[in-house]
Amino acid sequence: MITGLDHVALAVRDLDAAVDGYRRLFGREPELQPGDGAKRAWFAFPNMALEVIAADGAGPAGDRVRARIDAAGEGLWLAAFAVDDVAGAARLLARRGLEVDAGDAVAWVQASGLTFVLTKAGARPTSPPVADEASAVAALDHIVVHSPNPDRAVGVYGAKFGLDLRLDRANEKWGARQLFFRCGEAVFEVGSSLKTPPTDGPDGFGGLAWRVNDPNAAQARMAAAGFDVSEVREGRKPGTKVFTVRNAPGGAPTLMITQNAEAVAT
Incomplete structure (x- = not known):
């Protein structure tokens, strides 16, 4: 569907x-x-x-x-x-x-x-770069939703919407349960806390993670453009590097991520 x-x-x-x-x-x-x-x-x-x-x-x-x-x-x-x-x-x-x-x-x-x-469904031409293509944002990696009820999320996004649940991971160290649904060429990620019991409260959009081809070049360009960016660091997923944009326009929590070939394959 x-x-x-x-x-x-x-x-x-x-x-x-x-x-x-x-x-x-x-x-x-x-x-x-x-x-x-x-x-x-x-x-x-x-x-x-x-x-x-x-x-x-x-x-x-x-x-x-x-x-x-x-x-x-x-x-x-x-x-x-x-x-x-x-x-x-x-x-x-x-x-x-x-x-x-x-x-x-x-x-x-x-x-x-x-x-x-x-x-x-329809195709749009990619927006042209105004800077070096290597430092421009290349695509969306994933959208994040926060849910107080992960089992409900499986039922709604998996069973009702029909999204393909690829991974259901609980990590005690992070205190979180993560659901990863494939949505075309992007990922629809649902995160829930393991520190509190499930509730019937509403879900909320948590943020966007964008792909960049050269994290160091992208981070330097964004810093020069006036953005408050973190250092480039190893991501939680093996084979990834990430940095955070702390003051993205419109208040949307924003992460930049680069994945090597091995990370993309998994």
Whole structure:
């Protein structure tokens, strides 16, 4: 049913400031798209896109953005899954007990306190680099969701959405249980604490991890662009190197990661 992660939307108040920030962070030039009461900037990558969106006048999209920011402030708003048949996927998820609002081109789905969208699969050209390609962000590695109930997450994201659960790992040292679902050419990761008992509370978007080809070059470029970045360090997964961006635009927790061939294969 779901063929991949189409895009992730970041709701912001000031589009110009957020676009300037992500242009400097990614080292890529976005496509600007107004309409339906909202202004958007699309940063496209080979495996998905980041939609930065702000309200701009009257219209359904602008109303949704305003409602989101009034309720929860700026930040990661929704994840959109690519499907071949929006209407058919919407009917199936509704039969599986999810709250679905189906439109002509997209369907909105509420699940475990989060907002998802089903949209027709389609390809976008990768946003052109504004700096050296080696130091630009290359793709999304994974999106993180925090859940207070990992077994519920298996049922919702695995059984109902049909995402492919590749790994269910509990690590006492980190005090966390991690679920890794394959979603096209990206990973949908769900993290839960082992230090507290499961609850029926809502899930929340935890952040985004982006792939870079040369971590040292990317870290140096981002630092020079004014970002507060950590040192490049070994990642938790063998064969990876990572660094953190502490002040990413729109308040989205952001990690940069490089994987060698062995890490990608596993």
